[in-house]
Amino acid sequence: MSKLVQAIRSTNLEVHKADCMPLATITRNMDEQVVRGYDYLTKYKVQVAVGCEVYLRHTSELPLAIESSTRAIIEEVFGEFRRYHRELECALWDRNFDLAKNILKDMENQMFGY
Numbered sequence: 001m002s003k004l005v006q007a008i009r010s011t012n013l014e015v016h017k018a019d020c021m022p023l024a025t026i027t028r029n030m031d032e033q034v035v036r037g038y039d040y041l042t043k044y045k046v047q048v049a050v051g052c053e054v055y056l057r058h059t060s061e062l063p064l065a066i067e068s069s070t071r072a073i074i075e076e077v078f079g080e081f082r083r084y085h086r087e088l089e090c091a092l093w094d095r096n097f098d099l100a101k102n103i104l105k106d107m108e109n110q111m112f113g114y
Helices: 059-093 097-112
Strands: 009-018 040-047
């Protein structure tokens, strides 16, 4: 399973709203204080947080920090697949298409966590 897949997190945002249902399903009982005719939905956020934190002496250093951070993030997300890329390249140069097919299958399993 890839690092990116493992980094997926969900967060309960503590936001609730009524689940909209047709008005015909809403019932009112005059003997009760609480009128219930619908359920509540809870909002969740599913995300992956990828980033870098940098300390700079001056804002003029920001472009270099952005460039190096971008490379670090790309390496973190995609670097684990570099081995598959190199193996696939060699298999294709050798015209070993069965091996190339197996490498692609292994890479897909690693990327999508099967």
